[in-house]
Amino acid sequence: MHATPLSESPPFLALRRVSRRFANGVTALSDVSLRAGRGEFVSLLGPSGCGKSTVLRLLSGLDEPSSGQVQRPPDDVGYVFQEPTLMPWASVQDNVRLPLRLRGAPRAEADAAVQAALAAVGLADFARALPRELSGGMKMRASIARALVTRPSLLLLDEPFAALDEITRFKLNQDLLALWQRDAFTALFVTHSVYEAVFLSQRIVVMAARPGRVAAELTVDAPYPRTPAFRSSAEFIRCCTAVSQAMEQASEAAL
Numbered sequence: 001m002h003a004t005p006l007s008e009s010p011p012f013l014a015l016r017r018v019s020r021r022f023a024n025g026v027t028a029l030s031d032v033s034l035r036a037g038r039g040e041f042v043s044l045l046g047p048s049g050c051g052k053s054t055v056l057r058l059l060s061g062l063d064e065p066s067s068g069q070v071q072r073p074p075d076d077v078g079y080v081f082q083e084p085t086l087m088p089w090a091s092v093q094d095n096v097r098l099p100l101r102l103r104g105a106p107r108a109e110a111d112a113a114v115q116a117a118l119a120a121v122g123l124a125d126f127a128r129a130l131p132r133e134l135s136g137g138m139k140m141r142a143s144i145a146r147a148l149v150t151r152p153s154l155l156l157l158d159e160p161f162a163a164l165d166e167i168t169r170f171k172l173n174q175d176l177l178a179l180w181q182r183d184a185f186t187a188l189f190v191t192h193s194v195y196e197a198v199f200l201s202q203r204i205v206v207m208a209a210r211p212g213r214v215a216a217e218l219t220v221d222a223p224y225p226r227t228p229a230f231r232s233s234a235e236f237i238r239c240c241t242a243v244s245q246a247m248e249q250a251s252e253a254a255l
Protein backbone atom coordinates (compact mmCIF):
# COMPACT_ATOMS: atom_id res chain seq x y z
CA MET A 1 0.00 0.00 0.00
CA HIS A 2 1.35 3.46 -0.82
CA ALA A 3 0.24 7.05 -1.35
CA THR A 4 -0.75 7.68 -4.97
CA PRO A 5 0.98 10.25 -7.19
CA LEU A 6 -1.66 12.42 -8.89
CA SER A 7 -0.26 12.48 -12.41
CA GLU A 8 -0.26 9.20 -14.30
CA SER A 9 -2.15 8.19 -17.46
CA PRO A 10 -4.83 10.57 -18.85
CA PRO A 11 -7.95 10.39 -16.65
CA PHE A 12 -11.29 8.94 -17.68
CA LEU A 13 -13.02 11.22 -15.20
CA ALA A 14 -11.71 14.04 -13.05
CA LEU A 15 -12.57 16.84 -10.68
CA ARG A 16 -10.12 19.72 -10.95
CA ARG A 17 -10.08 22.20 -8.07
CA VAL A 18 -13.81 21.81 -7.65
CA SER A 19 -15.79 23.68 -5.00
CA ARG A 20 -19.52 23.36 -4.41
CA ARG A 21 -21.29 25.88 -2.21
CA PHE A 22 -25.03 25.62 -1.66
CA ALA A 23 -27.45 28.54 -1.37
CA ASN A 24 -27.76 27.92 2.41
CA GLY A 25 -24.04 28.73 2.82
CA VAL A 26 -22.83 25.12 3.23
CA THR A 27 -19.55 24.42 1.44
CA ALA A 28 -19.93 20.73 0.54
CA LEU A 29 -16.65 20.61 -1.38
CA SER A 30 -13.64 22.90 -1.21
CA ASP A 31 -10.91 22.74 -3.84
CA VAL A 32 -11.33 19.02 -4.53
CA SER A 33 -9.18 17.35 -7.18
CA LEU A 34 -9.50 13.67 -7.96
CA ARG A 35 -9.32 11.41 -10.97
CA ALA A 36 -9.91 7.87 -12.12
CA GLY A 37 -8.51 6.00 -15.10
CA ARG A 38 -10.72 3.94 -17.42
CA GLY A 39 -11.65 0.66 -15.76
CA GLU A 40 -10.29 1.64 -12.36
CA PHE A 41 -12.06 0.78 -9.07
CA VAL A 42 -11.84 3.80 -6.76
CA SER A 43 -13.53 4.26 -3.39
CA LEU A 44 -14.42 7.54 -1.70
CA LEU A 45 -14.17 7.08 2.04
CA GLY A 46 -14.97 9.58 4.74
CA PRO A 47 -17.27 10.71 7.53
CA SER A 48 -20.85 11.81 7.05
CA GLY A 49 -21.10 15.20 5.39
CA CYS A 50 -17.65 15.27 3.74
CA GLY A 51 -19.20 15.60 0.30
CA LYS A 52 -18.97 12.06 -1.08
CA SER A 53 -22.49 12.07 -2.56
CA THR A 54 -21.89 15.55 -3.92
CA VAL A 55 -18.89 14.20 -5.86
CA LEU A 56 -21.09 11.49 -7.40
CA ARG A 57 -23.84 13.98 -8.28
CA LEU A 58 -21.28 16.20 -10.03
CA LEU A 59 -19.88 13.25 -11.98
CA SER A 60 -23.33 12.09 -13.07
CA GLY A 61 -24.32 15.56 -14.24
CA LEU A 62 -27.09 15.90 -11.60
CA ASP A 63 -25.25 18.90 -10.12
CA GLU A 64 -22.80 21.56 -11.28
CA PRO A 65 -19.73 22.90 -9.43
CA SER A 66 -19.61 26.46 -8.06
CA SER A 67 -16.04 26.64 -9.34
CA GLY A 68 -13.48 24.33 -10.89
CA GLN A 69 -13.90 21.77 -13.65
CA VAL A 70 -15.64 18.40 -13.83
CA GLN A 71 -14.55 15.97 -16.54
CA ARG A 72 -17.30 13.40 -17.07
CA PRO A 73 -17.05 10.30 -19.24
CA PRO A 74 -18.59 10.81 -22.68
CA ASP A 75 -21.03 7.89 -22.47
CA ASP A 76 -23.50 6.23 -20.13
CA VAL A 77 -23.32 6.44 -16.35
CA GLY A 78 -24.99 3.90 -14.03
CA TYR A 79 -26.04 4.99 -10.52
CA VAL A 80 -26.73 2.73 -7.54
CA PHE A 81 -28.10 4.33 -4.36
CA GLN A 82 -28.16 3.14 -0.75
CA GLU A 83 -31.87 2.37 -1.13
CA PRO A 84 -32.67 -0.01 -4.00
CA THR A 85 -35.38 2.47 -5.21
CA LEU A 86 -37.37 -0.19 -7.09
CA MET A 87 -40.92 0.51 -8.29
CA PRO A 88 -42.97 -1.62 -5.85
CA TRP A 89 -45.79 -2.34 -8.33
CA ALA A 90 -43.50 -3.57 -11.13
CA SER A 91 -41.79 -6.96 -11.49
CA VAL A 92 -38.04 -7.27 -11.13
CA GLN A 93 -37.62 -7.51 -14.91
CA ASP A 94 -39.77 -4.43 -15.51
CA ASN A 95 -37.72 -2.50 -12.97
CA VAL A 96 -34.50 -3.53 -14.68
CA ARG A 97 -35.98 -2.69 -18.09
CA LEU A 98 -36.83 0.90 -17.09
CA PRO A 99 -33.62 2.65 -18.34
CA LEU A 100 -34.02 0.90 -21.71
CA ARG A 101 -37.71 1.85 -21.95
CA LEU A 102 -36.85 5.47 -21.18
CA ARG A 103 -34.45 5.54 -24.10
CA GLY A 104 -36.88 3.71 -26.42
CA ALA A 105 -34.78 0.57 -26.97
CA PRO A 106 -36.43 -2.00 -29.29
CA ARG A 107 -38.36 -4.67 -27.37
CA ALA A 108 -36.30 -7.73 -28.39
CA GLU A 109 -33.01 -5.96 -27.71
CA ALA A 110 -34.29 -4.79 -24.31
CA ASP A 111 -35.52 -8.28 -23.37
CA ALA A 112 -32.11 -9.79 -24.12
CA ALA A 113 -30.29 -7.07 -22.17
CA VAL A 114 -32.64 -7.47 -19.16
CA GLN A 115 -32.17 -11.24 -19.12
CA ALA A 116 -28.40 -10.88 -19.33
CA ALA A 117 -28.34 -8.29 -16.52
CA LEU A 118 -30.53 -10.45 -14.26
CA ALA A 119 -28.37 -13.51 -14.92
CA ALA A 120 -25.23 -11.50 -14.18
CA VAL A 121 -26.50 -10.61 -10.67
CA GLY A 122 -27.94 -14.10 -10.00
CA LEU A 123 -31.62 -13.11 -10.27
CA ALA A 124 -32.59 -14.98 -13.44
CA ASP A 125 -35.14 -17.05 -11.50
CA PHE A 126 -36.76 -13.98 -9.97
CA ALA A 127 -37.50 -12.00 -13.13
CA ARG A 128 -41.27 -12.03 -12.52
CA ALA A 129 -41.13 -11.52 -8.75
CA LEU A 130 -42.25 -8.27 -7.15
CA PRO A 131 -39.72 -6.30 -5.07
CA ARG A 132 -41.57 -7.13 -1.81
CA GLU A 133 -40.87 -10.84 -2.45
CA LEU A 134 -37.09 -10.23 -2.41
CA SER A 135 -34.63 -10.03 0.50
CA GLY A 136 -32.64 -6.82 1.03
CA GLY A 137 -29.62 -8.29 -0.74
CA MET A 138 -31.73 -9.42 -3.70
CA LYS A 139 -33.33 -5.96 -4.00
CA MET A 140 -29.84 -4.49 -4.17
CA ARG A 141 -28.90 -7.04 -6.84
CA ALA A 142 -31.92 -5.89 -8.86
CA SER A 143 -30.83 -2.28 -8.41
CA ILE A 144 -27.33 -3.15 -9.67
CA ALA A 145 -28.82 -5.01 -12.65
CA ARG A 146 -30.90 -1.91 -13.51
CA ALA A 147 -27.77 0.27 -13.35
CA LEU A 148 -25.78 -2.13 -15.54
CA VAL A 149 -28.47 -2.96 -18.10
CA THR A 150 -27.33 -0.13 -20.40
CA ARG A 151 -23.72 -1.33 -20.13
CA PRO A 152 -22.43 1.97 -18.68
CA SER A 153 -18.74 2.75 -18.82
CA LEU A 154 -18.96 4.33 -15.35
CA LEU A 155 -20.80 2.90 -12.35
CA LEU A 156 -21.38 5.27 -9.41
CA LEU A 157 -22.31 3.49 -6.18
CA ASP A 158 -23.44 5.53 -3.15
CA GLU A 159 -23.13 3.31 -0.05
CA PRO A 160 -25.08 0.54 -1.78
CA PHE A 161 -24.50 -2.13 0.86
CA ALA A 162 -24.67 -0.03 4.05
CA ALA A 163 -28.08 -1.36 5.11
CA LEU A 164 -27.25 -5.05 4.57
CA ASP A 165 -26.08 -7.62 7.11
CA GLU A 166 -22.38 -8.43 7.03
CA ILE A 167 -22.59 -11.84 5.34
CA THR A 168 -24.78 -10.46 2.55
CA ARG A 169 -22.52 -7.45 2.24
CA PHE A 170 -19.41 -9.64 1.86
CA LYS A 171 -21.15 -11.71 -0.81
CA LEU A 172 -22.26 -8.62 -2.73
CA ASN A 173 -18.74 -7.14 -2.48
CA GLN A 174 -17.42 -10.30 -4.09
CA ASP A 175 -20.09 -10.38 -6.80
CA LEU A 176 -19.63 -6.69 -7.60
CA LEU A 177 -15.92 -7.31 -8.16
CA ALA A 178 -16.75 -10.24 -10.47
CA LEU A 179 -19.04 -7.95 -12.53
CA TRP A 180 -16.40 -5.24 -12.60
CA GLN A 181 -13.77 -7.70 -13.85
CA ARG A 182 -16.16 -9.11 -16.44
CA ASP A 183 -17.52 -5.81 -17.82
CA ALA A 184 -14.49 -3.56 -17.22
CA PHE A 185 -16.53 -0.49 -16.21
CA THR A 186 -14.96 2.24 -14.09
CA ALA A 187 -16.34 2.06 -10.54
CA LEU A 188 -16.58 4.94 -8.07
CA PHE A 189 -17.76 3.51 -4.77
CA VAL A 190 -18.81 5.62 -1.76
CA THR A 191 -18.54 4.00 1.65
CA HIS A 192 -18.00 4.69 5.36
CA SER A 193 -16.31 1.33 5.80
CA VAL A 194 -12.52 1.06 5.75
CA TYR A 195 -12.78 -2.73 5.32
CA GLU A 196 -15.14 -2.48 2.38
CA ALA A 197 -13.00 0.16 0.68
CA VAL A 198 -9.83 -1.93 1.07
CA PHE A 199 -11.48 -5.16 -0.06
CA LEU A 200 -12.87 -3.62 -3.23
CA SER A 201 -10.57 -0.91 -4.42
CA GLN A 202 -7.43 -0.30 -6.37
CA ARG A 203 -7.33 3.20 -4.94
CA ILE A 204 -8.97 4.89 -1.96
CA VAL A 205 -9.61 8.63 -1.74
CA VAL A 206 -9.96 9.60 1.92
CA MET A 207 -12.09 12.69 2.42
CA ALA A 208 -12.47 15.04 5.40
CA ALA A 209 -15.45 17.19 6.35
CA ARG A 210 -16.24 20.85 7.05
CA PRO A 211 -15.41 21.72 4.38
CA GLY A 212 -15.40 18.54 2.27
CA ARG A 213 -11.95 17.95 0.84
CA VAL A 214 -9.49 15.24 -0.14
CA ALA A 215 -7.28 14.34 2.82
CA ALA A 216 -5.27 11.42 1.40
CA GLU A 217 -5.09 8.96 -1.46
CA LEU A 218 -3.88 5.40 -1.01
CA THR A 219 -3.32 2.54 -3.44
CA VAL A 220 -4.21 -1.07 -2.59
CA ASP A 221 -1.73 -3.21 -4.51
CA ALA A 222 -3.35 -6.63 -3.88
CA PRO A 223 -4.22 -8.56 -7.06
CA TYR A 224 -7.70 -9.56 -8.28
CA PRO A 225 -9.72 -11.69 -8.00
CA ARG A 226 -9.88 -10.92 -4.28
CA THR A 227 -11.23 -13.95 -2.49
CA PRO A 228 -12.60 -14.19 1.09
CA ALA A 229 -9.07 -15.27 2.11
CA PHE A 230 -7.87 -11.72 1.28
CA ARG A 231 -9.94 -10.44 4.24
CA SER A 232 -7.77 -12.33 6.73
CA SER A 233 -4.43 -11.76 4.98
CA ALA A 234 -1.58 -9.73 6.44
CA GLU A 235 -1.79 -7.42 3.40
CA PHE A 236 -5.48 -6.67 4.08
CA ILE A 237 -4.81 -5.86 7.72
CA ARG A 238 -1.84 -3.68 6.78
CA CYS A 239 -3.96 -1.74 4.27
CA CYS A 240 -6.85 -1.31 6.72
CA THR A 241 -4.46 0.03 9.35
CA ALA A 242 -2.94 2.55 6.91
CA VAL A 243 -6.37 3.74 5.71
CA SER A 244 -7.69 4.01 9.30
CA GLN A 245 -4.66 6.12 10.22
CA ALA A 246 -5.29 8.39 7.23
CA MET A 247 -8.94 8.75 8.35
CA GLU A 248 -7.87 9.57 11.90
CA GLN A 249 -5.37 12.18 10.73
CA ALA A 250 -8.05 13.71 8.52
CA SER A 251 -10.55 13.94 11.39
CA GLU A 252 -7.94 15.38 13.76
CA ALA A 253 -7.04 18.02 11.18
CA ALA A 254 -10.76 18.89 10.93
CA LEU A 255 -11.12 19.53 14.71
Ligand SMILES: Nc1ncnc2c1ncn2[C@@H]1O[C@H](COP(=O)(O)OP(=O)(O)OP(=O)(O)O)[C@@H](O)[C@H]1O
Residues within 6 Å of the ligand: 022, 023, 024, 026, 027, 028, 046, 047, 048, 049, 050, 051, 052, 053, 054, 055, 212
Ligand atom coordinates in the same frame (compact mmCIF):
# COMPACT_ATOMS: atom_id res chain seq x y z
N1 LIG B 1 -28.80 20.47 -1.88
C1 LIG B 1 -28.14 20.81 -0.78
N2 LIG B 1 -28.37 22.00 -0.17
C2 LIG B 1 -27.69 22.34 0.95
N3 LIG B 1 -26.76 21.58 1.54
C3 LIG B 1 -26.49 20.39 0.99
C4 LIG B 1 -27.17 19.93 -0.19
N4 LIG B 1 -26.68 18.70 -0.51
C5 LIG B 1 -25.76 18.40 0.43
N5 LIG B 1 -25.65 19.42 1.32
C6 LIG B 1 -24.71 19.47 2.46
O1 LIG B 1 -23.40 19.32 1.91
C7 LIG B 1 -22.60 18.53 2.78
C8 LIG B 1 -22.08 17.32 2.01
O2 LIG B 1 -23.19 16.46 1.70
P1 LIG B 1 -23.01 15.03 1.02
O3 LIG B 1 -24.36 14.38 1.00
O4 LIG B 1 -22.27 15.18 -0.25
O5 LIG B 1 -22.06 14.30 2.08
P2 LIG B 1 -21.72 12.75 2.27
O6 LIG B 1 -20.27 12.66 2.57
O7 LIG B 1 -22.23 11.98 1.11
O8 LIG B 1 -22.56 12.39 3.57
P3 LIG B 1 -23.24 11.00 4.02
O9 LIG B 1 -22.11 10.04 4.22
O10 LIG B 1 -23.94 11.34 5.29
O11 LIG B 1 -24.17 10.59 2.91
C9 LIG B 1 -23.47 18.17 3.98
O12 LIG B 1 -23.21 19.11 5.00
C10 LIG B 1 -24.87 18.33 3.44
O13 LIG B 1 -25.78 18.65 4.47
